[in-house]
Amino acid sequence: MMIAYLDQQLRLGPGAEADPHPAGGELDPELEAASEDFGGVARALPAVVLRPGSADDVAGAIRLASRSDRLTVAARGNGHSVAGQALAPGGIVLDMRAMARxxxxxxxxxxxxxxxxxxxxxxxxxxxxxxxxxxxxxxxxxxxxxxxxxxxxxxxxxxxxxxxxxxxxxxxxxxxxxxxxxxxxxxxxxxxxxxxxxxxxxxxxxxxxxxxxxxxxAPRLVRWIRVVYSRIEEYVADAESLVACGEFDYVEGFAFLNRGDDPASGWDSVPIGPGSVFEQDLIPQGSGPLLYCLELALNHELNDDVDKRMEELLRPLKYIKGLEFSLEVSYVEFLSRVNLAESEARANGSWDAPHPWLNILISASNIVDFDHEVLQPMLKDGIGGPMLIYPLLRSRWDPRMSVALPDSEVFYLVALLRFTRPYPVGPPVEDLISQNREILNRCRSNGYDFKLYLPHYKTQPEWAHHFGKNWARFVNLKARFDSRAILAPGQLIFSRAHPPTS
Ligand SMILES: Cc1cc2nc3c(=O)[nH]c(=O)nc-3n(C[C@H](O)[C@H](O)[C@H](O)COP(=O)(O)OP(=O)(O)OC[C@H]3O[C@@H](n4cnc5c(N)ncnc54)[C@H](O)[C@@H]3O)c2cc1C
The missing domain is CATH 3.30.465.10 (Uridine Diphospho-n-acetylenolpyruvylglucosamine Reductase; domain 3)
Known part of the structure; x- marks a missing residue:
């Protein structure tokens, strides 16, 4: 019934125009919402938005698309992509939020x-x-x-x-x-x-x-810890020794501005817990424009020896003594810690502004150089939001999965999560996009071993380069499982006009 309605709505056939405001059935009339994403840079109106109730509905939509030589189908999760990955220009968007059992x-x-x-x-x-x-x-x-x-x-x-x-x-x-x-x-x-x-x-x-x-x-409690470094060399040495020893349950970190005039990414973004204060006098003379905060967590239960464990684990670290912060929170509070930042960003307008984010996975052997050659010179004034930098281990990723990674066992996620006010209060989005391009150019010209996370490229040669030696496998899998290139057109890897050839 729903698919029949969809069929009618799309009116397959030469020159047919889809009605952008379908009514009735289980179709979602909000095409406008499905034509953009969190990034706010890409835009494309779908022909129709469907709220699937089952896998059969999803299969029905795909079968319908396959009867045309142009229709595509994009699953839309919560639309938090930043480069149009969940869009389906003139096609079918499946609002996956409907499948929430x-x-x-x-x-x-x-x-x-x-x-x-x-x-x-x-x-x-x-x-x-x-x-x-x-x-x-x-x-x-x-x-x-x-x-x-x-x-x-x-x-x-x-x-x-x-x-x-x-x-x-x-x-x-x-x-x-x-x-x-x-x-x-x-x-x-x-x-x-x-x-x-x-x-x-x-x-x-x-x-x-x-x-x-x-x-x-689920652990009952989390001891949430932050410690501050002035030198990237000490920061990465400690971060890497902690991921190697595996004693903490959580290891992350970020760069922040060595100044107090930016509450989102200056000194004030670091202290956690009521009343804790960032003693800026403790920052060594001659420190650079960026400082580094290692963020750690220990899961624990009531009445255990978390204080002693924390003390022992922090003792060998080379952070600036006196610039350590800790807070006891419930597991749910810890995992929901970004909610406050979301409320603040919604209140100041930066949640709804464009977000040309850049996420890079880069080899540990390049991270210090990246800091000196890219982060410090180019981003010393910050990006209005977090600049995450933390290590991951390749051995925790199954090589059969599709994701492309740097070659080395230890690599870093560098996440440049820009939060700026909409232009003209904030910078034009084109400037931020060209800064991203320049960052990637420097990574390439310096020969870093890196891959984009949440990648977005516009041409197939760029995708082939991204997947490297696994590109042929990727194309073969596409030819087997989506031979007509119906799915996820917003990734711009394949198109209905240029399906995969294995
Ligand atoms: C504020 C914010 C914080 C974030 N924090 C993190 C983080 O800490 N760690 C991290 O790893 N990522 C993070 N991300 C990125 C996030 O992982 C991506 O945005 C991801 O795409 C998930 O978002 P979504 O569920 O809205 O999916 P969408 O953006 O809607 O979809 C993403 C892609 O996946 C496809 N897709 C969606 N659902 C399905 C499905 N069911 N089956 C097949 N394909 C599907 C879409 O077609 C699209 O190509 C963050 C993003 C934002 C905006």
Whole structure:
């Protein structure tokens, strides 16, 4: 019934125009919302937005698209992409938020898992798991207003990933509807080719409709810690020794401005906890324009020896003594820590402004040079938001997954999460985009071993370069699972006019 309506709405045939304001059925009339994303840079109106109730609805939409030689289908999670990745110009957008069921299940071996619709937000999963079952997944993103299907199509990285792997390494089973409209339940042991292709697969091989995510007892409390460094060399040495020893449950960090006039990325962005003050006199004379904050966490239960553990683990670190901050919070509070920043950004208008973000995965062997050659000279005035820099371990990523990584075992996520006011209060977005381009040019000309995270390229040769030696595999998988290039057109990897040829 819904597909018949969709069919009628799209009026397949030469010269047919889709009605941009469909009414009735289960179709979503809000095409406008589906024509943009968090990035606010790309824009494309779809022909129709559908709220699928099941994998069969998803398959029906794909079958319908396959009857034309131009229609595409994009799954839209929560639209938090920054370069139009979830858009479908003139095509069908599937609003995956409609698939938001969560159920507790047990694997054959007795492992509790959350069986979740792909449109569930990680924040919803956290609330459900902890409140109803005292359990939670173990790998997160910093911000939880992202869908399960959306982050599993990329990677899902936060401070737990060095130890537990990214979110894509914490999945027991997927239900995927391929670009051939086939519904497949896959796992590491069954149809593993599609399972690993879909993880980090940028939505290219199928639409994830359901994921099974292992759950573990949720820690009761978290000791949240921040310590400050003036030199990148000491910062990265400590960060890398901590991810190697694996004693902390969470290791992240960020660069911030060595000055007090920017509450979002200056000294004041560092202290945590009521009444804690950043003693700027403690910063060594001659420090550069950027300082570095290592952010750590220890999960623990009531009445255990967390103070002693924290003291022992911090003792060998070379941070500026006196510039350490800590706070005791619940597990849910810790994982929801970005909510406050979101409220502030919504209040000051920077949430709705364009966000030309740049996320780079760069080898540990290049990170100090990157700081000296790129960060310090180019970003000494900040970006109005966080500049995350923290290490990850390649061995926690299964090489069968689609995501492209630098070659070295230790690599850093450098996330330039720009939050500026809309122009003319803030800078023109074109200036920020050209600064991103310049940063990447310097990375290339300096010969760094790096890959973009949440990549966005406009041409196939650029994508081929991005995937490197795995490009041929990527194209072969596309030819098998989405031979007509119907899915995720906004990634600009393949198009209906230029489908994959294996
Ligand atoms: C404020 C903010 C904070 C963030 N923090 C982090 C972070 O800490 N760590 C991190 O790793 N990332 C982070 N991200 C990036 C985030 O992972 C991406 O935006 C990701 O795309 C998820 O967003 P989404 O669920 O809205 O997906 P969308 O942006 O809607 O979709 C992303 C891509 O995946 C495809 N897709 C979506 N759902 C499915 C599905 N079910 N099946 C197949 N393909 C699908 C889309 O077609 C699109 O190509 C953050 C983004 C924002 C805006």
């Amino acid at each position: 969560i159920e507790l299940v047990f694997s054959d071996g007795g492992q509790p898992c959350a069986d979740v619709g792909a449109g569930v937000l990680w924040g919803e999963l956290l609330e459900w798991g902890v409140r109803e079952h005292g359990m939670a997944p173990r790998s997160w993103t910093d911000y939880l207003g992202l869908t399960v299907g959306g982050t599993l199509s990329n990677a899902g990285i936060s401070g737990q990933a060095f130890r537990k792997g990214p979110q894509i390494a914490n999945v027991a089973e997927l239900e995927v509807v391929t670009g051939e409209a086939e519904r497949v339940v896959c796992s590491p042991s069954h149809r593993s080719d599609l399972f690993f292709a879909a993880l980090g697969g940028l939505g290219q091989f199928g639409i994830i409709t359901r994921a099974r995510i292992p759950l573990y007892p």
